[in-house]
Amino acid sequence: MNSENLCNHPDFKDKLCWISVFTHPGLDIQGKNRALSIQDEIAFCYECEHFKNMTQRGFGRREADKTIAMTMVKLMEQLAIKQQNLQQTADRLQESLEQISLLNNITDTLARSDRLEKSLRIILTGVTSGDAYRFNRAGIFLVNDKTGMLEAKCAIGPQNAEEAARIWSEISRIPIDRLLEEILIEDEFVPCSMEAAISDVKMSLKDENHPLIQATKTAREIIINIKSDMYSQYDFSWWPLADQMAIVPLVSEGRTMGFILADNAITGKEITVDSVESLKSLANACAPGLNNAILQEKLRAQIQELERMNELIKSNQAYLMQHERLADIGTLASKTAHEFRIPLVAIGGYARRILKTIGTDKFDPKMVEIIIEEVDRLADITSEILEYSRISKLNIKECDVNNIIQQSLNHLEGKLAASGIKTEQNFSQKDLIIKVDPEKLKQVILNVIDNAIDAMNEGGKLKIKTSRQKEYVVLEISDTGEGIDKNDLDNLFNLFYTTKNRGTGLGLPVSKKIIDDHGGNIVINSTPGKGSVFSIRLPAIQ
Amino acid sequence: MKLRQKRGIKNKQEVVMFKVMVVEDEKYLLELYKNELEDEGYSVIPVAKGKQVLDSIKTNKPEVVILDIRLDDAEGLEILEQIKNYDLSIPVILNTAYSTYKTNFSTWIADDYVVKSPDLSELKSTIKKYVHGENQHHQQLS
Numbered sequence: 228m229n230s231e232n233l234c235n236h237p238d239f240k241d242k243l244c245w246i247s248v249f250t251h252p253g254l255d256i257q258g259k260n261r262a263l264s265i266q267d268e269i270a271f272c273y274e275c276e277h278f279k280n281m282t283q284r285g286f287g288r289r290e291a292d293k294t295i296a297m298t299m300v301k302l303m304e305q306l307a308i309k310q311q312n313l314q315q316t317a318d319r320l321q322e323s324l325e326q327i328s329l330l331n332n333i334t335d336t337l338a339r340s341d342r343l344e345k346s347l348r349i350i351l352t353g354v355t356s357g358d359a360y361r362f363n364r365a366g367i368f369l370v371n372d373k374t375g376m377l378e379a380k381c382a383i384g385p386q387n388a389e390e391a392a393r394i395w396s397e398i399s400r401i402p403i404d405r406l407l408e409e410i411l412i413e414d415e416f417v418p419c420s421m422e423a424a425i426s427d428v429k430m431s432l433k434d435e436n437h438p439l440i441q442a443t444k445t446a447r448e449i450i451i452n453i454k455s456d457m458y459s460q461y462d463f464s465w466w467p468l469a470d471q472m473a474i475v476p477l478v479s480e481g482r483t484m485g486f487i488l489a490d491n492a493i494t495g496k497e498i499t500v501d502s503v504e505s506l507k508s509l510a511n512a513c514a515p516g517l518n519n520a521i522l523q524e525k526l527r528a529q530i531q532e533l534e535r536m537n538e539l540i541k542s543n544q545a546y547l548m549q550h551e552r553l554a555d556i557g558t559l560a561s562k563t564a565h566e567f568r569i570p571l572v573a574i575g576g577y578a579r580r581i582l583k584t585i586g587t588d589k590f591d592p593k594m595v596e597i598i599i600e601e602v603d604r605l606a607d608i609t610s611e612i613l614e615y616s617r618i619s620k621l622n623i624k625e626c627d628v629n630n631i632i633q634q635s636l637n638h639l640e641g642k643l644a645a646s647g648i649k650t651e652q653n654f655s656q657k658d659l660i661i662k663v664d665p666e667k668l669k670q671v672i673l674n675v676i677d678n679a680i681d682a683m684n685e686g687g688k689l690k691i692k693t694s695r696q697k698e699y700v701v702l703e704i705s706d707t708g709e710g711i712d713k714n715d716l717d718n719l720f721n722l723f724y725t726t727k728n729r730g731t732g733l734g735l736p737v738s739k740k741i742i743d744d745h746g747g748n749i750v751i752n753s754t755p756g757k758g759s760v761f762s763i764r765l766p767a768i769q
Numbered sequence: 770m771k772l773r774q775k776r777g778i779k780n781k782q783e784v785v786m787f788k789v790m791v792v793e794d795e796k797y798l799l800e801l802y803k804n805e806l807e808d809e810g811y812s813v814i815p816v817a818k819g820k821q822v823l824d825s826i827k828t829n830k831p832e833v834v835i836l837d838i839r840l841d842d843a844e845g846l847e848i849l850e851q852i853k854n855y856d857l858s859i860p861v862i863l864n865t866a867y868s869t870y871k872t873n874f875s876t877w878i879a880d881d882y883v884v885k886s887p888d889l890s891e892l893k894s895t896i897k898k899y900v901h902g903e904n905q906h907h908q909q910l911s
Contacts, residue, residue: 565866571887572887573795574887576888576889577797579887579889601797
């Protein structure tokens with residue numbers, strides 16, 4: 228300030244001489260080019276040298292001159308106020324333009340974010356960097372629906388002045404749009420000290436008195452003055468240094484997802500209602516993008532979970548199949564041991580008896596025959612067990628079911644005739660092509676017909692019918708034999724279960740396994756005293 | 770018990786051939802048992818079907834029953850129960866291919882168990898226990 232412009236009168240010490248102000252409008256008062264506050268800073272002294280000089284020059288000699296001078300000063304005062312207002316409006320406009328530009332930038336970047344972590348960082352960078360919002364630090368808390376907690380998710384900003392000086396000097400040279408772009412391409416983020424400090428902060432949504440929960444539930448922005456009586460009972464130590472913080476909810480589709488917390492703890496700049504309003508605009512603009520990011524994150528987590536489950540199922544399936552097979556083999560082994568025991572007891576018993584009776588009249592050569600027969604029976608059981616237990620490779624071909632049945636019937640022609648059994652064939656002539664191992668299917672048909680022959684020991688009729696039923700080719704083999712009672716029917720596919728005196732109890736389990744391996748099924752219906760129907764369904768070629 | 774004692778006295782006094790009923794559905798085993806037990810001097814009543822057992826007991830009045838049971842087949846155990854319901858004093862020796870018979874409490878009502886074996890000496894010695902009334906106070910809960 229230039230001392231020659233000051234009023235010399237002792238009553239107006241350190242105040243500007245009004246004449247000098249009048250002659251130099253916009254004078255720099257305190258070294259700052261700001262609008263004058265007329266009443267406080269200017270001495271309206273009519274006795275000073277400047278005034279006298281002026282009055283000597285003819286101005287101010289009359290009272291009217293003083294009035295004119297006063298009016299001019301008043302006009303100057305008003306002009307200065309207008310100028311001040313205009314400057315403020317221009318500043319606000321500039322700030323708003325910067326905010327709008329940044330907001331566009333943020334929402335554009337958000338739309339391209341593919342991870343929640345990036346989206347959170349984009350928003351917080353917008354809040355704290357550049358000239359638009361100018362908060363020192365910011366964090367985002369989100370509601371976790373599963374746990375019913377409000378959880379700290381991300382924070383940006385320094386924990387103290389030293390850190391602030393370092394960080395801000397680093398990023399001040401980087402334009403905000405580049406900062407945002409860098410977040411998009413980053414894969415891994417190293418949490419800043421503030422983020423590390425709040426990483427475990429969470430609060431229950433049930434704690435309805437807590438100001439942060441209230442702000443979330445009511446979706447209202449608030450300024451928290453931590454040291455005020457109203458908030459002193461709550462612990463905010465997890466957000467160090469702060470005296471004041473702005474809480475602005477993030478609302479999308481009528482639902483509060485969480486809030487942005489921001490403060491100016493480093494610079495100590497007061498958080499104004501205006502700054503909270505601008506932060507609210509940013510929160511509102513970013514909320515849909517953030518909501519999308521949250522949904523995407525949930526979806527990604529679900530996909531990952533599904534993939535994990537899928538892997539688990541795959542590995543379990545292999546394990547189960549192996550396990551099932553082992554269990555099956557275990558059952559087979561125990562049943563085999565038992566099934567072997569009976570013929571072995573007979574063989575051993577007769578061998579002993581032969582030894583005892585040989586050369587006496589009690590020796591009967593039939594005993595040797597029995598031994599041979601029982602050994603044959605053991606051989607039969609052995610081969611059927613091998614058939615059942617080995618991992619059979621199917622030799623799949625496209626075949627007409629009718630041909631396979633015909634070949635099987637030809638094979639049994641003699642046996643059927645000898646048993647006094649007549650056959651009746653009812654073959655459909657179309658769409659009976661299936662993918663099958665013909666030898667295996669023949670084995671099944673022979674087995675079923677063999678059972679039918681045994682069931683009709685006094686002769687009867689064997690009916691064989693083929694048909695196409697939707698996506699299946701169906702073979703029905705029915706007999707007019709003695710039928711199967713309920714208890715036997717329930718057990719027919721169990722290993723070693725047999726109703727025949729000399730059966731192995733393996734024929735039907737093997738048959739069922741073959742049909743199962745082809746993706747088909749085998750069903751038996753029977754009426755005791757009237758006969759049985761075996762229905763075999765196999766997938767047809769579409 | 771009275772019936773059992775009466776038969777024992779009768780055997781000693783009249784020297785009637787001791788009657789053993791063999792219930793076995795495997796025809797060769799049935800034939801083997803019949804031959805072997807006849808060699809031992811018993812009168813053997815062979816029964817191949819479970820359903821005929823009770824009628825045959827009523828008709829032939831055997832002193833001992835050798836009963837083949839399959840543990841997964843309710844029929845054998847039903848027959849055991851029928852025999853014991855008809856006359857608790859008739860000794861029943863279970864003859865089975867399973868060595869795990871004792872875990873099935875339904876078999877505890879039987880007087881003895883012999884696991885099927887090509888060597889019939891165990892079966893024969895078990896039958897002998899009942900021939901001379903040595904085991905007439907056989908403890909069924911032991």
